[in-house]
Amino acid sequence: MGRGLKIELARVYGFCPGVRRAVRMVEEHLAREGPLATLGAIVHNSHVVEALQEKGARVARTVSEVKEPTVAITAHGAGQEVYAEIEKRGLKLVDTTCPIVKRAQEAARRLAEEDYTVLIYGEEAHPEVRGMLSWTKGKGYATLSPGELPELSARKLAVISQTTKDREAFWGFVRDVIARFHPLLGDLRVVDTTCPETGRRYQAALELAAHVQAIFVVGSRNSANTRKLAETCRKTGVATYFIESAEEIDPAWVAGLSRVGVTAGASTPDEVIDQVIARLSELGGD
Ligand code: SF4
Known part of the structure; x- marks a missing residue:
């Protein structure tokens, strides 16, 4: 040719900085202290997962499946019950949760504690969103469309986002939330947790x-x-x-x-x- x-x-x-950091943390642990289990794939890439597996990082779906002395939480983060179970089992933790995801989880936790009903713009089944929902302690909903939400009687609503969602789409979601719930709303908080x-x-x-x-x-x-x-x-x-x-x-x-x-x-x-x-x-x- x-x-x-x-x-x-x-x-x-x-690689984004969050994923690069997660892979580096797992590699450093493997080199220093040996095998560990990761809760789900550390990154959605079979090449990386296989390469890490060869070095001793096994993928476990749940904490109960972990046989190694150490478990790693992925960059997507995890819910509060996962941390509790890790502690209960006495496992060593390598927490690679991306700092931007941590910030979103922290917002979810704080807003729920301040008695807001927390609406997360995101896919309910996504691991990051499941983790964020868990931090709301039952006071959160995840959806891509406010039309799919049940009737809410809350006067205090907060809106945050799955980090990987498009920022403009997130603000469109916020406008739709206002359109649907404004007759009842007394207090609306919006925290833009999208990642650039x-x-x-x-x-x-x-x-x-x-x-x-x-x-x-x-x-x-x-x-x-x-x-x-x-x-x-x-x-x-x-x-x-x-x-x-x-x-x-x-x-x-x-x-x-x-x-x-x-x-x-x-x-x-x-x-x-x-x-x-x-x-x-x-x-x-x-
Ligand atoms: S939040 Fe952003 S930086 Fe962090 S893992 Fe996701 S895409 Fe990467």
């Missing part, structure tokens, strides 16, 4: 998509933020290839092209991105 294919990277891509990292990746991908002929989005298919990143690129009309690894690249995808872009979700490790760039270079990149 001829040379001359320009490969451009998005301005922001790959995901939005920065979408914005950078859009900028890249505007001047390349094809874009490669690298990451696990089970990573919600990577799927959304691919969707964002696709919507611009640019040819978008959502790949998990370099091996998936079909040479026909870049045949005749002069400029392609590469971006990656917040859970995609550097090595996988480097392999994709190396493969594209082999296929004609500069």
